[in-house]
Amino acid sequence: MPATFSSYPDAPSVKTELPGPRSKEILDVQNELETLSRTYTSFFPVAIAEGRNSSIRDMDGNVFVDWFAGVCVINLGHANPLVVNAMRGQLEAISHINEMPVPARTSFLKTLNSTLPGDLRNNSRTMFTVTGADACEAAVSLARHVTGRRTIVAFGGAYHGVHGGIIGATANRHYREYASLPSYGVHHLPYPYTYRFPYSVREGDESKSVVDTLEYLIRDTSSGPDSIAGVLVEPVQGEGGYIVPPPDFLPMLREVTEKHSIPLIVDEVQSGVGRTGRIWASEHSSITPDIMCISKAIGGGIPNSMITYRREYDEDLPPGFHLGTYRGNPIALAAGDAILKHLKESNTLSRVSKVGARVKAHFEEIASGSRSIGEVRGLGFMIGVELVEDRKSRAPSQSAARSLRDRLFRKGVLMHTCGHYGNVMRFMAPLTIEDELVGRGLEIFDSSLREVESEM
Ligand SMILES: Cc1ncc(COP(=O)(O)O)c(C=O)c1O
Structure with missing residues (x-):
């Protein structure tokens, strides 16, 4: 990174009434x-x-x-020359083309693959979407498609966006009231928010109580929800309050979902791309998601998102399974490629x-x-x-x-x-x-x- 890249030396400096x-x-x-x-x-x-x-x-x-970074979008800072140059190079070549690969697209895919956790590396496919909600929406559709089941388990405090399908998984009910949409096919369990955990359990047993409830929902056909198509989780809850779950939570969730062949969808929209000190927050728990949702910082400020998922889920997906004119914007991909390479090669994460x-x-x-x-x-x-x-x-x-x-x-x-x-x-x-x-x-x-x- 050039030495000239730095914040304004006088920050903060407020000289007028606000707004001026x-x-x-x-x-x-x-x-x-x-x-x-x-x-x-x-x-x-x-x-x-x-x-x-x-x-x-x-x-x-x-x-x-x-201290805001456009809500975890500008992870490498505003006007970082590394990102600006990558964008500028692509902008001068071609700024939009539908799916036909440009070098930035394939380079990004290879770099992304090289960062993926566990078995997803060299064993996944990526589907581009546009926004974080769009990625979550695609993830949920994919999980429902591959399992032939309907219900998605999400968590209290979750935020996955406000598009039509995924708004049901976003926990705060006022978003659904604004959109006049019910929560269809989603069942929420408490997130292990230890400071305000709703069940009376011994300290340290929060994850177990959540995962035991999940297992009850899965196993008991009279537990209420339809059979479960996927579990959608933020590895660190973002909009819900920057809640870091206890270290045993994601491994336990992974174990139960694997046992019952239920796709585990990890929403890294906010926590990904280096935000927690690893490229992906799920790396802290050494788990491999079945589907990952990625957005925000991956485009360096240009809207872009994607899901990356187990390769076998791709086997019988019909063409046009999930659509969007702006998916995989080349400028965003050139930026994302530069950002991921930088995170891999520099000391930024440590x-x-x-x-x-x-x-x-x-x-x-x-x-x-x-x-x-x-x-x-x-x-x-x-x-x-x-x-x-x-x-x-x-x-x-x-x-x-x-x-x-x-x-x-x-x-x-x-x-x-x-x-x-x-x-x-x-x-x-x-x-x-x-x-x-x-x-x-x-x-x-x-x-x-x-x-x-x-x-x-
Ligand atoms: C974890 C998570 N998922 C999904 C979304 C939705 O992303 P978007 O606002 O790009 O639709 C957000 C947005 O904050 C998020 O934090």
């Missing part, structure tokens, strides 16, 4: 012409001029530290593990002097800080999270929330963030949290 005058003009146009159902512009109301690595400059010259552990430890230190942090958890650069009314009751505090997000924004740090109750602050900076920007952000987090607590 130029941002305000642009936001006014947006508000006039674009839907008011947007969300991000209500959290971070500024118009953006450009980004460099882990920093963003707005139209008034204010500079923000980016740095993510080291710096991620340091950031988590720093949040834990802040938590020890705080009354509103209930739990800090995370893996690599997927770190969640859960805010509560008080540590004893553990009552979730969405208002504290909102207030903290706003204060951080006003001081120049972009940090977003997630969680079953919208009360989890999540650290998801680009993997290339400089140590100084981590440090400056943590100081601002600490002082802003104190301000929020003084008003609670």
